[in-house]
Amino acid sequence: MQQQTGIIILAAGASLRMGQPKQLMTFEGKSLVRLAADAALVDKRHVVMVVLGAHADAVARELAGTGVRLVTNSGWQSGMASSIRVGVESLLDAAPDITSCILAVCDQPFLSATVLEGLKSAQLTSGKGIAASAYDNTYGTPALFTRPYFKYLLQLEGQEGAKKVIRQYSADTVMYPFEKGRTDIDTMEEYNQLTHQMISVEAAKEIISRSLPEWNRSVQLHLAEAAGHVAAADVVAGGDFPRFAQSSMDGYAIRFQDKDRELEIAGEIPAGASELFRLKAGKALRIFTGAPMPAGADTVVMQEKVTVTAEGMLLVRDEELSAGLNVRPRGSEVSEGAVAMTAGTFLSAAAIGFLAGIGKTQVEVVATPAIVIIVTGNELQEPGLPLGYGQVYESNSIQLRSALKHIGINDITVRHVKDDPAMLTQALADALGSFDMVLLVGGVSVGDYDFVANAAVKAGVRQGFHRVRQKPGKPLFFGTLEDKLVFGLPGNPSSALTCFYMYVAPALEAMLGRPHGSRKLFARTTHAYRKKAGLTHFLKAFFDGTAVTPLHAQESYRLHSFAQANCFLVLGEASTGCEAGDEVEIQLLNL
Ligand SMILES: Nc1nc2c(c(=O)[nH]1)N[C@H]1C(S)=C(S)[C@@H](COP(=O)(O)OP(=O)(O)OC[C@H]3O[C@@H](n4cnc5c(N)ncnc54)[C@H](O)[C@@H]3O)O[C@H]1N2
Numbered sequence: 001m002q003q004q005t006g007i008i009i010l011a012a013g014a015s016l017r018m019g020q021p022k023q024l025m026t027f028e029g030k031s032l033v034r035l036a037a038d039a040a041l042v043d044k045r046h047v048v049m050v051v052l053g054a055h056a057d058a059v060a061r062e063l064a065g066t067g068v069r070l071v072t073n074s075g076w077q078s079g080m081a082s083s084i085r086v087g088v089e090s091l092l093d094a095a096p097d098i099t100s101c102i103l104a105v106c107d108q109p110f111l112s113a114t115v116l117e118g119l120k121s122a123q124l125t126s127g128k129g130i131a132a133s134a135y136d137n138t139y140g141t142p143a144l145f146t147r148p149y150f151k152y153l154l155q156l157e158g159q160e161g162a163k164k165v166i167r168q169y170s171a172d173t174v175m176y177p178f179e180k181g182r183t184d185i186d187t188m189e190e191y192n193q194l195t196h197q198m199i200s201v202e203a204a205k206e207i208i209s210r211s212l213p214e215w216n217r218s219v220q221l222h223l224a225e226a227a228g229h230v231a232a233a234d235v236v237a238g239g240d241f242p243r244f245a246q247s248s249m250d251g252y253a254i255r256f257q258d259k260d261r262e263l264e265i266a267g268e269i270p271a272g273a274s275e276l277f278r279l280k281a282g283k284a285l286r287i288f289t290g291a292p293m294p295a296g297a298d299t300v301v302m303q304e305k306v307t308v309t310a311e312g313m314l315l316v317r318d319e320e321l322s323a324g325l326n327v328r329p330r331g332s333e334v335s336e337g338a339v340a341m342t343a344g345t346f347l348s349a350a351a352i353g354f355l356a357g358i359g360k361t362q363v364e365v366v367a368t369p370a371i372v373i374i375v376t377g378n379e380l381q382e383p384g385l386p387l388g389y390g391q392v393y394e395s396n397s398i399q400l401r402s403a404l405k406h407i408g409i410n411d412i413t414v415r416h417v418k419d420d421p422a423m424l425t426q427a428l429a430d431a432l433g434s435f436d437m438v439l440l441v442g443g444v445s446v447g448d449y450d451f452v453a454n455a456a457v458k459a460g461v462r463q464g465f466h467r468v469r470q471k472p473g474k475p476l477f478f479g480t481l482e483d484k485l486v487f488g489l490p491g492n493p494s495s496a497l498t499c500f501y502m503y504v505a506p507a508l509e510a511m512l513g514r515p516h517g518s519r520k521l522f523a524r525t526t527h528a529y530r531k532k533a534g535l536t537h538f539l540k541a542f543f544d545g546t547a548v549t550p551l552h553a554q555e556s557y558r559l560h561s562f563a564q565a566n567c568f569l570v571l572g573e574a575s576t577g578c579e580a581g582d583e584v585e586i587q588l589l590n591l
């Protein structure tokens with residue numbers, strides 16, 4: 001008989017111990033339910049049934065378009081058995097000839113297609129009726145049941161799980177070793193301690209960009225203060241500009257039809273002339289750049305292209321003269337009531353000049369967020385005070401503040417918190433109440449005093465990721481609380497600033513609709529650099545406009561080379577380094 005396996009993913013639980021839908025928490029950048037679904041979908045022959053319960057809508061949205069089938073167990077609160085029953089029943093409805101099913105849960109982050117295949121082949125080669133995953137001297141999910149066992153699954157009650165059937169029929173069960181199956185996630189502590197929770201630079205950027213809030217706060221600014229901001233609303237012209245037809249050259253205003261006649265020069269119109277001149281047929285008027293065109297004239301001849309006779313008569317000597325030449329028509333820059341500038345325009349010096357030129361003194365711009373920098377570390381001392389043994393000068397807050405100011409963000413508050421979990425959670429909760437973005441610095445790594453990730457989650461922050469496959473900045477934390485972004489930057493000053501340039505600044509730019517301050521380009525490197533594959537390296541480097549030189553002192557506790565750098569030389573995860581003369585990627589810094 002043709003073998004056909006169904007996969008039932010049990011995703012109905014309320015994750016009470018977690019305080020947030022576990023199904024949607026991410027591991028290596030993917031939600032746990034999506035990880036399980038993707039593993040099940042690798043073999044296209046699988047019929048994949050996901051049983052929903054708590055948070056059903058959100059989980060269904062997460063799985064939209066994947067190809068899994070969804071079934072909701074309205075009785076999910078009565079326990080696991082009801083979800084197993086609903087899963088098996090709907091699998092039988094969907095695929096009546098199914099020969100086996102694998103029951104999987106969505107809190108085993110290491111569940112993979114390999115494990116599912118392993119269970120299938122263990123069952124086939126052993127000829128047993130059940131194949132269960134074995135880990136940590138016990139066994140459990142994922143577990144495969146052949147068709148004769150479906151009836152026992154359908155008889156499970158209340159809190160009973162598939163384990164009961166496996167125990168009862170252990171003589172007909174083959175164990176498939178899946179050591180990493182021991183890792184399941186029931187509590188935040190377990191989640192945060194997942195050591196492999198390290199994602200690629202690209203995945204980290206993607207998670208941040210998916211998490212950016214709608215930002216539609218705006219503020220009215222004086223033009224003189226508005227450079228570097230983004231227009232928040234369309235700007236409508238309050239009149240025609242220019243307000244009157246103007247000459248764009250120093251020369252003579254004429255009627256085009258008179259160009260071949262000898263013309264009497266009847267007078268002179270300077271810029272700023274406040275009376276309306278009239279030009280009669282057969283005459284010309286001396287005119288200057290910016291001066292109002294006289295009524296009756298339609299063209300200006302440049303003074304270089306005329307001859308004035310001894311009698312003071314004007315002869316036009318311009319082969320290329322055309323009607324309307326050298327005249328700026330009224331309203332040709334912008335006409336009254338027209339949109340002179342659309343919302344979203346970056347306010348460069350030119351944009352500000354343009355607005356002033358159409359008479360504006362104020363502009364509505366996208367407001368900048370209020371940011372708090374929370375610095376942690378008992379060893380930190382304020383620069384200027386004597387340095388005790390074991391102390392280091394606190395440099396992160398001032399360098400981050402400077403970097404923020406450089407991109408036009410001035411609403412910055414700095415708070416210092418001791419390495420104490422309760423104080424940190426409290427400080428963070430307070431900060432989330434009053435600021436739009438939180439930059440925590442230090443304490444994101446794995447040491448006994450590194451409390452940031454836990455404190456953030458305790459304060460209600462939903463973790464996007466913690467740890468990125470990069471150097472420096474590996475322990476970077478990112479999360480959100482509603483529309484607020486929380487970055488946990490590593491304490492090493494060079495790591496903190498690298499993460500600022502690579503993640504925080506681009507997030508702010510995207511949120512505020514600004515152009516990217518940093519530019520990626522390719523250049524030849526003057527020196528070789530060796531690295532191991534595995535992490536993306538952001539090397540502090542100097543680009544002289546032609547070639548790039550990786551600088552000395554790349555260690556993340558040092559800023560000496562960073563202080564001379566104007567770019568990162570970027571070597572990707574897979575790279576093992578570069579040779580002198582190689583073309584390499586660089587990221588120019590917005591300094
Ligand atoms: N066993 C492991 N240890 C560490 C790992 C690891 O994976 N396993 N990761 C290392 C990496 S990479 C980094 S980066 C750091 C990040 O550490 P934290 O974010 O936890 O930061 P701290 O431990 O608080 O401080 C690190 C370093 O930076 C100095 N520091 C901190 N704040 C400031 C500041 N505001 N101004 C100046 N200097 C500061 C601090 O004194 C430490 O020297 O963890 C590694 N460890």
Ligand code: MOO
Nearest residue numbers: 472473474495556
């Ligand atoms: O990777 Mo850590 O961020 O530099 O030393």
